[in-house]
Amino acid sequence: xxxxxxxxxxxxxxxxxxxxxxxxxxxxxxxxxxxxxxxxxxxxxxxxxxxxxxxxxxxxxxxxxxxxxxxxxxxxxxxxxxxxxxxxxxxxxxxxxxxxxxxxxxxxxxxxxxxxxxxxxxxxxxxxxxxxxxxxxxxxxxxxxxxxxxxxxxxxxxxxxxxxxxxxxxxxxxxxxxxxxxxxxxxxxxxxxxxxxxxxxxxxxxxxxxxxxxxxxxxxxxxxxxxxxxxxxxxxxxxxxxxxxxxxxxxxxxxxxxxxxxxxxxxxxxxxxxxxxxxxxxxxxxxxxxxxxxxxxxxxxxxxxxxxxxxxxxxxxxxxxxxxxxxxxxxxxxxxxxxxxxxxxxx
Amino acid sequence: xxxxxxxxxxxxxxxxxxxxxxxxxxxxxxxxxxxxxxxxxxxxxxxxxxxxxxxxxxxxxxxxxxxxxxxxxxxxxxxxxxxxxxxxxxxxxxxxxxxxxxxxxxxxxxxxxxxxxxxxxxxxxxxxxxxxxxxxxxxxxxxxxxxxxxxxxxxxxxxxxxxxxxxxxxxxxxxxxxxxxxxxxxxxxxxxxxxxxxxxxxxxxxxxxxxxxxxxxxxxxxxxxxxxxxxxxxxxxxxxxxx
Ligand SMILES: Cc1cc2nc3c(=O)[nH]c(=O)nc-3n(C[C@H](O)[C@H](O)[C@H](O)COP(=O)(O)OP(=O)(O)OC[C@H]3O[C@@H](n4cnc5c(N)ncnc54)[C@H](O)[C@@H]3O)c2cc1C
Ligand code: FES
Ligand code: FES
Numbered sequence: 001x002x003x004x005x006x007x008x009x010x011x012x013x014x015x016x017x018x019x020x021x022x023x024x025x026x027x028x029x030x031x032x033x034x035x036x037x038x039x040x041x042x043x044x045x046x047x048x049x050x051x052x053x054x055x056x057x058x059x060x061x062x063x064x065x066x067x068x069x070x071x072x073x074x075x076x077x078x079x080x081x082x083x084x085x086x087x088x089x090x091x092x093x094x095x096x097x098x099x100x101x102x103x104x105x106x107x108x109x110x111x112x113x114x115x116x117x118x119x120x121x122x123x124x125x126x127x128x129x130x131x132x133x134x135x136x137x138x139x140x141x142x143x144x145x146x147x148x149x150x151x152x153x154x155x156x157x158x159x160x161x162x163x164x165x166x167x168x169x170x171x172x173x174x175x176x177x178x179x180x181x182x183x184x185x186x187x188x189x190x191x192x193x194x195x196x197x198x199x200x201x202x203x204x205x206x207x208x209x210x211x212x213x214x215x216x217x218x219x220x221x222x223x224x225x226x227x228x229x230x231x232x233x234x235x236x237x238x239x240x241x242x243x244x245x246x247x248x249x250x251x252x253x254x255x256x257x258x259x260x261x262x263x264x265x266x267x268x269x270x271x272x273x274x275x276x277x278x279x280x281x282x283x284x285x286x287x288x289x290x291x292x293x294x295x296x297x298x299x300x301x302x303x304x305x306x307x308x309x310x311x312x313x314x315x316x317x318x319x320x321x322x323x324x325x326x327x328x329x330x331x332x333x334x335x336x337x338x339x340x341x342x343x344x345x346x347x
Numbered sequence: 348x349x350x351x352x353x354x355x356x357x358x359x360x361x362x363x364x365x366x367x368x369x370x371x372x373x374x375x376x377x378x379x380x381x382x383x384x385x386x387x388x389x390x391x392x393x394x395x396x397x398x399x400x401x402x403x404x405x406x407x408x409x410x411x412x413x414x415x416x417x418x419x420x421x422x423x424x425x426x427x428x429x430x431x432x433x434x435x436x437x438x439x440x441x442x443x444x445x446x447x448x449x450x451x452x453x454x455x456x457x458x459x460x461x462x463x464x465x466x467x468x469x470x471x472x473x474x475x476x477x478x479x480x481x482x483x484x485x486x487x488x489x490x491x492x493x494x495x496x497x498x499x500x501x502x503x504x505x506x507x508x509x510x511x512x513x514x515x516x517x518x519x520x521x522x523x524x525x526x527x528x529x530x531x532x533x534x535x536x537x538x539x540x541x542x543x544x545x546x547x548x549x550x551x552x553x554x555x556x557x558x559x560x561x562x563x564x565x566x567x568x569x570x571x572x573x574x575x576x577x578x579x580x581x582x583x584x585x586x587x588x589x590x
Pocket of ligand 2: 034039077
């Protein structure tokens with residue numbers, strides 16, 4: 001089916017097979033259509049139907065609250081074409097830069113599920129064909145038994161890899177995460193699309209890094225810190241990682257974080273924030289290289305970072321309230337500019 | 348300029364902002380920046396989100412939705428993400444009350460806002476206001492490019508190519524947007540696109556050569572306008588590999 005997307009600066013024409021979401025069809029063709037969550041919640045991918053017919057794959061998508069009724073608006077990440085479609089996006093849209101990791105559809109299967117503390121599972125996925133992605137990106141993925149795709153950030157960083165590592169938190173009543181925790185899932189088939197997301201880190205950034213993660217938001221930060229360590233980035237720039245969990249029992253990846261920290265002890269600081277309990281002395285003594293503090297992760301970060309915001313790029317990920325609170329203080333107090341605040345809201 | 352009373356100065360505390368609705372039903376945002384008042388459009392130019400829900404530190408206004416940012420004093424984008432300026436209104440404070448007046452398209456425009464008053468008024472003198480019904484064309488590809496246009500209201504679409512082989516080349520819908528800017532370039536005597544009027548539209552038509560003469564006479568303003576023009580052209584250059 002022929003799709004035409006008219007943006008403010010020009011129009012793009014591409015093909016979309018039946019059933020494929022318009023957002024994915026465009027991204028696959030290198031058209032950098034607007035999106036954030038790619039999974040129907042944020043409303044960023046909104047477009048207006050000019051001509052043609054659409055199939056809405058998730059009529060109840062919460063992102064539809066951002067659409068104006070009766071004006072033909074729709075979410076490109078939840079609608080497929082039912083015939084030729086012309087749509088309009090009220091934004092400037094550019095072709096992707098040559099050299100970026102091109103999003104694509106890829107099949108895979110769950111290779112292993114390892115349960116971590118705090119209702120979290122580390123999930124390894126083997127892809128049918130290798131992909132490239134950037135540190136901080138995520139994949140949209142689904143399994144046959146559960147309707148709809150979910151976004152999950154890669155924990156590892158590697159080029160041309162068939163192995164992706166995720167960390168997934170169980171959400172009570174959640175479709176995919178409950179499915180994952182309900183039985184033995186190694187071997188289960190997945191359909192994936194990606195890489196997605198602009199909260200990416202490249203070593204030529206030449207800025208100090210500030211990572212603020214709530215819960216499983218640590219996933220993308222692990223990839224960013226991993227890549228930075230692989231490139232010895234912290235020989236030259238500082239890194240401040242804040243990882244928020246409820247209690248000491250919910251913390252995971254502490255060995256890995258302590259390992260990164262030990263390699264760049266001068267410049268890399270890792271702070272674990274416990275929101276619901278005081279820091280147990282045993283924890284602090286087991287990880288002498290890590291810092292521990294009590295409070296919400298954005299509060300701990302704000303307190304610790306006061307006065308040291310020079311030349312900073314911030315990466316934020318996790319539950320929307322933690323991300324929003326971090327954005328607020330980074331704008332109003334740290335005075336970071338918007339281009340230096342990259343975030344993924346796990347909504 | 349029509350001037351309307353909006354609120355008491357004390358309704359908007361220092362370094363805070365409030366949304367107001369005028370008796371004509373228009374919404375606008377009044378911001379207090381260190382005791383000075385500014386008024387801008389109330390809705391984000393990106394996606395219909397109220398800017399009063401955003402962040403404001405007394406200088407920079409940020410939309411909370413996707414973090415587009417503007418300098419409250421000039422309405423200019425800052426922070427590297429915003430794609431459009433904010434429409435600004437003239438503000439007068441008298442006897443503890445805040446009044447605002449609407450500005451013409453030229454002053455809110457992406458090319459000329461912030462130019463010296465005298466240059467702006469000369470440009471204003473060159474501008475001819477025109478109303479166009481839906482369906483007409485302002486110019487066709489190949490026409491001589493003598494004039495450029497500033498959109499006041501409505502919607503203009505562009506097509507490149509001719510006859511059967513045309514393709515859409517974008518659209519203008521915000522007050523102050525400039526199009527037909529080939530008229531401001533020495534080496535572009537003809538239109539490269541055609542401009543169609545899609546909804547009833549009001550535009551200002553300005554002769555390119557005369558405008559250049561005005562800008563030449565005020566190099567500081569002229570430099571600012573040319574720098575903006577360069578940025579504008581860059582936005583419309585598609586990256587290589589684009590289909
Ligand atoms: C960019 C991004 C990165 C993320 N990274 C991580 C991560 O690394 N680790 C992590 O634990 N979580 C991550 N999340 C959150 C994750 O995507 C899920 O929201 C979360 O795991 C809960 O999923 P669930 O199926 O258990 O809950 P549910 O409430 O069942 O679903 C959550 C989401 O799935 C989608 N969805 C649900 N039903 C449908 C349907 N019928 N059709 C289409 N879509 C549907 C919607 O987007 C919904 O918000 C990320 C989210 C985003 C947006
Ligand atoms: S990108 Fe489609 S709703 Fe978020
Ligand atoms: S809606 Fe304001 S920045 Fe997107």
